[in-house]
Amino acid sequence: xxxxxxxxxxxxxxxxxxxxxxxxxxxxxxxxxxxxxxxxxxxxxxxxxxxxxxxxxxxxxxxxxxxxxxxxxxxxxxxxxxxxxxxxxxxxxxxxxxxxxxxxxxxxxxxxxxxxxxxxxxxxxxxxxxxxxxxxxxxxxxxxxxxxxxxxxxxxxxxxxxxxxxxxxxxxxxxxxxxxxxxxxxxxxxxxxxxxxxxxxxxxxxxxxxxxxxxxxxxxxxxxxxxxxxxxxxxxxxxxxxxxxxxxxxxxxxxxxxxxxxxxxxxxxxxxxxxxxxxxxxxxxxxxxxxxxxxxxxxxxxxxxxxxxxxxxxxxxxxxxxxxxxxxxxxxxxxxxxxxxxxxxxxxxxxxxxxxxxxxxxxxxxxxxxxxxxx
Amino acid sequence: xxxxxxxxxxxxxxxxxxxxxxxxxxxxxxxxxxxxxxxxxxxxxxxxxxxxxxxxxxxxxxxxxxxxxxxxxxxxxxxxxxxxxxxxxxxxxxxxxxxxxxxxxxxxxxxxxxxxxxxxxxxxxxxxxxxxxxxxxxxxxxxxxxxxxxxxxxxxxxxxxxxxxxxxxxxxxxxxxxxxxxxxxxxxxxxxxxxxxxxxxxxxxxxxxxxxxxxxxxxxxxxxxxxxxxxxxxxxxxxxxxxxxxxxxxxxxxxxxxxxxxxxxxxxxxxxxxxxxxxxxxxxxxxxxxxxxxxxxxxxxxxxxxxxxxxxxxx
Numbered sequence: 001x002x003x004x005x006x007x008x009x010x011x012x013x014x015x016x017x018x019x020x021x022x023x024x025x026x027x028x029x030x031x032x033x034x035x036x037x038x039x040x041x042x043x044x045x046x047x048x049x050x051x052x053x054x055x056x057x058x059x060x061x062x063x064x065x066x067x068x069x070x071x072x073x074x075x076x077x078x079x080x081x082x083x084x085x086x087x088x089x090x091x092x093x094x095x096x097x098x099x100x101x102x103x104x105x106x107x108x109x110x111x112x113x114x115x116x117x118x119x120x121x122x123x124x125x126x127x128x129x130x131x132x133x134x135x136x137x138x139x140x141x142x143x144x145x146x147x148x149x150x151x152x153x154x155x156x157x158x159x160x161x162x163x164x165x166x167x168x169x170x171x172x173x174x175x176x177x178x179x180x181x182x183x184x185x186x187x188x189x190x191x192x193x194x195x196x197x198x199x200x201x202x203x204x205x206x207x208x209x210x211x212x213x214x215x216x217x218x219x220x221x222x223x224x225x226x227x228x229x230x231x232x233x234x235x236x237x238x239x240x241x242x243x244x245x246x247x248x249x250x251x252x253x254x255x256x257x258x259x260x261x262x263x264x265x266x267x268x269x270x271x272x273x274x275x276x277x278x279x280x281x282x283x284x285x286x287x288x289x290x291x292x293x294x295x296x297x298x299x300x301x302x303x304x305x306x307x308x309x310x311x312x313x314x315x316x317x318x319x320x321x322x323x324x325x326x327x328x329x330x331x332x333x334x335x336x337x338x339x340x341x342x343x344x345x346x347x348x349x350x351x352x353x354x355x356x357x358x359x360x361x362x363x364x365x366x367x368x369x370x371x372x373x374x375x
Numbered sequence: 376x377x378x379x380x381x382x383x384x385x386x387x388x389x390x391x392x393x394x395x396x397x398x399x400x401x402x403x404x405x406x407x408x409x410x411x412x413x414x415x416x417x418x419x420x421x422x423x424x425x426x427x428x429x430x431x432x433x434x435x436x437x438x439x440x441x442x443x444x445x446x447x448x449x450x451x452x453x454x455x456x457x458x459x460x461x462x463x464x465x466x467x468x469x470x471x472x473x474x475x476x477x478x479x480x481x482x483x484x485x486x487x488x489x490x491x492x493x494x495x496x497x498x499x500x501x502x503x504x505x506x507x508x509x510x511x512x513x514x515x516x517x518x519x520x521x522x523x524x525x526x527x528x529x530x531x532x533x534x535x536x537x538x539x540x541x542x543x544x545x546x547x548x549x550x551x552x553x554x555x556x557x558x559x560x561x562x563x564x565x566x567x568x569x570x571x572x573x574x575x576x577x578x579x580x581x582x583x584x585x586x587x588x589x590x591x592x593x594x595x596x597x598x599x600x601x602x603x604x605x606x607x608x609x610x611x612x613x614x615x616x617x618x619x620x621x622x623x624x625x626x627x628x629x630x631x632x633x634x635x636x637x638x639x640x641x642x643x644x645x646x647x648x649x650x651x652x653x654x655x656x657x658x659x660x661x662x663x664x665x666x667x668x669x670x671x672x673x674x675x676x677x678x679x680x681x682x683x684x685x686x687x688x689x690x
Contacts, residue, residue: 039486087466146666149413149466150609154659157602158652165648289474292467324490326481326597333471333478337453340471344461 009349016346021293024342025307028334035330041323053317054310062200066270068302068309070095072207073262074287075294075301076214077130081255083218083296084231088252090137090152091259092284093159094130098263100163101129103174103187103274106267111188118190123206123264130260131253133159138252142245148252156284163276174274184273193269201269208302210258215298227251259284286312289336295346308332384630384637386516390591392629393528394419394583398607399614399621400528400535401579405451406611407539408572409552409680412454413469416604417476418577419584422447424480426585427491427595430498439498439589440524440582447581448574450476455573459566462684473604481597497593500524524586531579535618548572552678555685565685580604602655603632609658613665616677628654 033043294300426443
């Protein structure tokens with residue numbers, strides 16, 4: 001008689017931190033395949049189409065990288081906050097604010113500004129706007145302990161309505177009056193990030209640099225160390241003399257700035273103007289999935305963002321073989337769920353064990369130190 | 376006078392607030408047991424798509440609400456497994472419900488030919504009371520003008536309050552949410568109670584979602600709840616985890632939701648995007664204001680063990 005025993009583990013090795021998420025992804029894709037099969041589609045054909053459309057060959061892969069660019073940044077935005085157990089789920093709204101403010105700067109500044117200067121102002125402006133939008137939730141969180149999950153989320157809907165108003169609801173500075181279908185004015189060439197290959201633009205380099213810098217900061221600086229300490233135990237951190245309020249403010253400001261930067265880069269490299277329909281595509285929300293799968297590791301965020309971007313870009317190709325785009329959302333949800341469940345196997349060692357005693361009963365005794373989950 | 380702006384807007388606020396109320400009542404029960412389920416938006420969506428499908432295909436409101444509720448329960452049980460048994464972070468688990476609920480409902484709603492996306496109408500739900508009562512001035516439309524679900528939600532509010540404060544089971548539930556170790560020592564089955572409470576939360580959200588798509592909106596779209604589930608989560612905090620206040624709050628939010636309609640009737644010209652913002656601005660302000668008032672914060676504190684996983688071994 002054997003039974004499944006569960007015991008907490010303090011620190012798993014690399015095989016655990018890498019193996020469990022990868023296994024979780026596999027489980028999610030398997031469950032997705034079953035659902036597709038039940039719905040009467042060929043799962044194999046669906047996955048092959050998705051692979052061809054997103055990863056097979058440079059044209060497809062560069063399209064994936066283009067979408068991965070903002071996802072890396074919103075993933076980093078969520079990761080840095082989640083690491084301190086500050087749940088900023090307002091990446092979506094912070095991204096919109098970054099897009100609104102940066103596109104305003106590009107349209108308002110003289111178009112013949114030197115390109116490096118224009119881009120610098122443009123990107124910094126977007127990041128600051130994201131930080132500002134996050135601070136609306138950060139200040140009540142730091143000083144009143146107002147639930148940041150609710151406040152950042154409400155700010156998402158507010159920012160979305162604001163962006164819609166600027167383009168669809170009025171004739172503002174942002175809107176191009178000459179277009180029949182409402183859309184944003186095109187930003188000058190000097191505010192556009194240089195193209196690398198096809199639609200892929202230099203934003204991918206900025207995103208990867210941000211990931212490496214954030215990884216270094218979290219690993220090497222006392223700020224990064226304190227972040228994790230506060231996340232584990234705010235009371236202990238306060239006792240050790242750390243200012244928790246200031247840390248909440250700084251973390252959410254950085255988190256918001258990264259999401260705002262994502263918005264600015266998306267405008268500069270892809271939409272070239274304030275285009276709500278293209279910007280409001282859950283980039284901020286997907287960043288949360290990225291951060292959780294990457295277990296808030298900034299270097300992990302990059303490959304995870306590329307993977308989720310691959311799934312998202314292949315949605316339209318699925319339509320070509322008669323499968324609805326919504327499969328993409330289904331897979332994203334399954335992956336998130338599976339990885340969340342997988343977290344249990346990171347923090348606990350689960351093994352098949354035989355009872356140590358000579359009694360062959362195999363029944364569990366309450367209060368024994370190995371709690372049987374399934375016996 | 377029954378078609379004045381005021382009377383019509385109050386009546387429509389009650390209808391629009393009913394899905395929020397159902398979801399918030401469920402979440403109150405869940406959170407009172409110490410489990411925080413942020414996945415209300417996802418459970419409403421799944422309940423909404425299943426309920427809409429059942430309603431359109433069978434024409435039965437009862438069956439639609441039942442199946443919608445069961446879909447909500449199914450998703451809630453996923454959260455229970457993750458949060459109660461596997462003890463993963465409840466915030467992350469709740470968020471995963473939002474995303475998987477959104478994805479699954481979008482997939483289901485777009486499946487089949489014709490899919491629910493092309494299905495034009497929900498169900499015509501008949502008012503409960505006879506025409507003579509509904510024609511009474513003012514109280515007619517406001518008090519007697521609604522369908523049965525509105526009154527059932529009101530009854531559920533009374534039932535939830537009675538259950539929490541006046542029954543032994545309610546006391547057990549609250550004990551588990553305040554101090555699971557003590558409740559466990561007193562012989563209560565913490566895991567079982569938390570599973571049940573989480574399931575009730577899924578039921579409320581699922582039925583609320585089904586009522587929303589079938590009767591209130593009469594349509595299915597991807598992400599049709601548009602933040603209502605999150606409003607319900609915020610409402611639980613605003614109401615201080617009390618059913619009675621949740622009812623008031625739900626109707627106020629229902630009214631804010633329908634404000635564009637009201638102002639249109641009153642011929643006031645405000646950009647619709649700003650009107651869409653109002654419920655979220657209100658929820659933001661109230662969450663901050665509740666936190667800023669220390670006297671209130673002490674009196675209506677969250678359940679002490681909210682969002683804390685319970686493990687016998689780690690006691």
